[in-house]
Structure formats: structure tokens, C-alpha cells
Amino acid sequence: MNGKSSQPPPDRTGGSTGVPGNEDAVADPHLPVPAEPIDNPGLPVHQPRPTDVDDAAAKRAERQIAAMFGLSAVCALLFCVAYFVFSIGEETDTFMGLGASNLALGVTLGLALLLIGIGAIQWARKLMSDHEIVEMRHPVVSPDSDRTEALTALNQGFDDSGIARRPLIRNSLLGAAGMLGLPAVVVLADLGPLPGTALERTVWRKGMRIVNDVSGTPIRVEEVEIGQLINAEPAVFFATDDEGEPVIEGPELQAAKAKAAVIVVRIDPAEITPLPARENWGVDGILCYSKICTHVGCPISLYEQQTHHVLCPCHQSTFDLADNAKVLFGPAARPLPQLPISLDAEGYLVADSDFREPVGPSFPERGDR
Numbered sequence: 552m553n554g555k556s557s558q559p560p561p562d563r564t565g566g567s568t569g570v571p572g573n574e575d576a577v578a579d580p581h582l583p584v585p586a587e588p589i590d591n592p593g594l595p596v597h598q599p600r601p602t603d604v605d606d607a608a609a610k611r612a613e614r615q616i617a618a619m620f621g622l623s624a625v626c627a628l629l630f631c632v633a634y635f636v637f638s639i640g641e642e643t644d645t646f647m648g649l650g651a652s653n654l655a656l657g658v659t660l661g662l663a664l665l666l667i668g669i670g671a672i673q674w675a676r677k678l679m680s681d682h683e684i685v686e687m688r689h690p691v692v693s694p695d696s697d698r699t700e701a702l703t704a705l706n707q708g709f710d711d712s713g714i715a716r717r718p719l720i721r722n723s724l725l726g727a728a729g730m731l732g733l734p735a736v737v738v739l740a741d742l743g744p745l746p747g748t749a750l751e752r753t754v755w756r757k758g759m760r761i762v763n764d765v766s767g768t769p770i771r772v773e774e775v776e777i778g779q780l781i782n783a784e785p786a787v788f789f790a791t792d793d794e795g796e797p798v799i800e801g802p803e804l805q806a807a808k809a810k811a812a813v814i815v816v817r818i819d820p821a822e823i824t825p826l827p828a829r830e831n832w833g834v835d836g837i838l839c840y841s842k843i844c845t846h847v848g849c850p851i852s853l854y855e856q857q858t859h860h861v862l863c864p865c866h867q868s869t870f871d872l873a874d875n876a877k878v879l880f881g882p883a884a885r886p887l888p889q890l891p892i893s894l895d896a897e898g899y900l901v902a903d904s905d906f907r908e909p910v911g912p913s914f915p916e917r918g919d920r
């Protein structure tokens with residue numbers, strides 16, 4: 552049997568334990584000798600595969616495997632093509648709600664990986680040596696002879712894989728694996744361009760109504776009780792054009808929401824300590840703050856009425872809404888930005904302007920703004 556270990560089976564007759572460093576220890580002769588519950592049936596007779604006995608079959612398998620590796624390389628190339636051909640967010644429902652870009656990138660990269668995997672499995676099943684190898688149990692620390700044997704087995708495996716004898720498979724595999732690096736390099740293009748002023752602005756504009764984030768209904772002063780917190784958004788997220796289509800939708804809506812979401816709270820005006828020049832940023836104790844935590848951007852809303860503290864669930868940053876959303880605790884480094892608000896002619900809450908500073912986590916270009 553190819554590669555069979557020459558190490559003898561364990562002594563079950565009361566002789567040496569065979570443990571290195573413990574050669575003098577002798578098993579207790581009074582203990583019963585455990586019997587093997589089942590006779591060792593040995594290994595079944597090796598059955599050659601078609602590719603073992605038929606050179607033509609082996610050659611065919613070799614070409615099939617190389618074809619899979621080649622197709623994998625083609626899929627990696629198609630990934631790169633799809634990356635440039637489809638814009639993100641284009642044709643958002645190409646197949647089962649998936650956009651063309653996501654679908655093409657996912658399918659091509661998935662197939663590239665899958666074909667390499669299938670090719671490797673077929674290589675092992677059809678062409679690599681399938682001789683079974685026996686390794687007897689042995690002490691944890693292997694003697695030098697076993698290490699030598701392991702190295703020999705490793706080299707034997709290398710020889711059995713035929714990688715040296717089958718340059719077609721080896722080279723196609725190397726080519727496919729190399730091409731897999733290409734998508735990783737191509738997507739680095741997404742590191743740019745820099746966002747410019749996109750992180751400094753939101754969709755809030757002077758006169759834009761503040762609406763409930765679920766129902767889209769505008770908010771009147773008398774509808775907000777002291778101690779209440781309302782999750783809100785700009786009315787434009789619920790607006791439709793002449794044809795009934797949303798003014799903002801899809802990825803653009805999600806990106807805008809991530810910056811413009813706010814919380815509206817009403818606090819007894821006697822308990823509010825506004826910063827100088829911010830005295831008129833609220834309406835009868837109603838204040839509006841960004842909902843996006845200034846640590847790493849989680850949406851906050853765990854509000855404690857009695858203390859006016861709002862807590863971020865991610866890392867417990869705590870802000871005092873009665874004191875300009877000052878940070879009381881946690882890793883956030885800046886207060887929540889406040890949105891100046893007033894009332895429109897119909898008595899609904901509206902923004903007085905966009906935020907006066909960037910919302911959300913800090914970013915390298917933010918500086919002192």
C-alpha cells in the first residue's frame with residue numbers, strides 16, 4: 552500500500568507504553584486487556600478510476616479543468632468590464648429587485664471563485680492520486696522519524712498532484728488566481744473622487760417643513776407635548792412631482808436621509824440654556840437636532856424625558872438636549888448639530904436654513920467647521 556506507515560499498532564498486551572520519555576513504564580498486568588470491539592477490516596482494495604487507466608480520459612479531464620480555470624479568468628475580466636459599464640443605482644430592478652451593477656458584479660465575481668473551486672475539486676477527484684494512506688495514532692510530540700515521514704508524504708502529495716507534470720493545469724490555475732487580483736485592484740477606483748462639499752450640506756432649506764418620519768405629516772407646535780421626542784425628516788422626502796413620482800428616490804433618497812434625519816423635542820423653555828446667538832433657534836421650547844450620532848453615525852433616539860438626555864445605542868454617547876446637545880458621556884467628540892427652526896404661515900414647523908455645520912461623524916476635510 553502506497554505511503555502506508557511502518558509504525559506498529561499500540562501494544563495491548565501489557566508491554567511498554569511506547570510514550571517517548573516513558574519507555575520504562577509498564578502497564579499494570581492485573582488490569583484487564585481491552586479487546587478490540589470490532590476487528591480491523593483493513594483498507595478496501597483500491598479501485599482505479601477511469602482516468603487512472605485511460606490516458607485519453609485523463610487528458611479530457613485535464614482539458615475540462617483547465618477550461619474551468621480559463622472561464623474563471625474570463626469572469627474576472629467581465630467583472631472589471633461590468634464595473635465600468637454599469638453605474639451604481641442604474642436600472643435598480645433588473646432582476647428580482649437587484650440593480651444591473653450589483654447583479655453583474657456579483658454574478659461575475661461569484662462565478663470566477665466558483666469555477667476555480669470546482670476546477671480544484673475535479674482535479675483532486677480525477678487526476679490527483681487517490682491512494683488511501685494509513686497513519687497510526689501516536690504521541691502528540693512526533694519523533695524525528697515521523698517528521699521525516701510527514702515531509703516525505705508531503706512531497707509525495709506534491710508529486711501525486713501532478714502539478715509539475717501537468718503544466719496546462721498549473722499555468723491555467725496560476726492565470727485564474729492572478730486574474731482574481733484584478734477586480735480587487737479595479738475597485739480601488741472607488742476610493743475617489745473626494746466628496747467635496749457633499750458631506751457639509753443636507754437637503755434642508757429655509758421654509759422646508761419638518762414632518763413625521765413615518766407618516767410624513769407636518770408638525771404643529773400644539774401637537775408636541777413637553778417631554779415628547781419625534782423622529783422627523785424634511786418634507787421633500789415625501790414630495791411627488793406632477794406625475795406622482797417621488798421627487799427623491801432610490802440610493803439618492805437613502806444618502807439624503809442618512810444626513811437629514813432629525814429629532815424634534817419639546818422642553819420646558821425655563822430649562823433650556825441656548826448658546827449665544829441661538830436663542831431664536833427653537834419655537835416655544837421645541838428644538839430640532841440631527842439624529843445622526845457624531846461618533847460614527849448611528850441614529851440616536853433613546854430619550855430620557857426627566858433629564859433631557861438622549862443616548863446613542865451603539866456606544867452610549869449621551870447628549871444633553873437642553874444644553875445644546877452637549878456631550879455628557881461616551882466617545883462622541885462633538886455635540887449634535889442643531890437645526891434652526893421657526894413656523895410657516897400655517898403654523899407648521901419649518902427649517903430656517905440648512906444645518907450650520909456638517910452632521911454626523913468627523914471626516915478628514917471637516918476641519919473646524
Ligand code: FES
Nearest residue numbers: 844846847863866
Ligand atoms: Fe453613537 Fe458610537 S455611534 S456612540
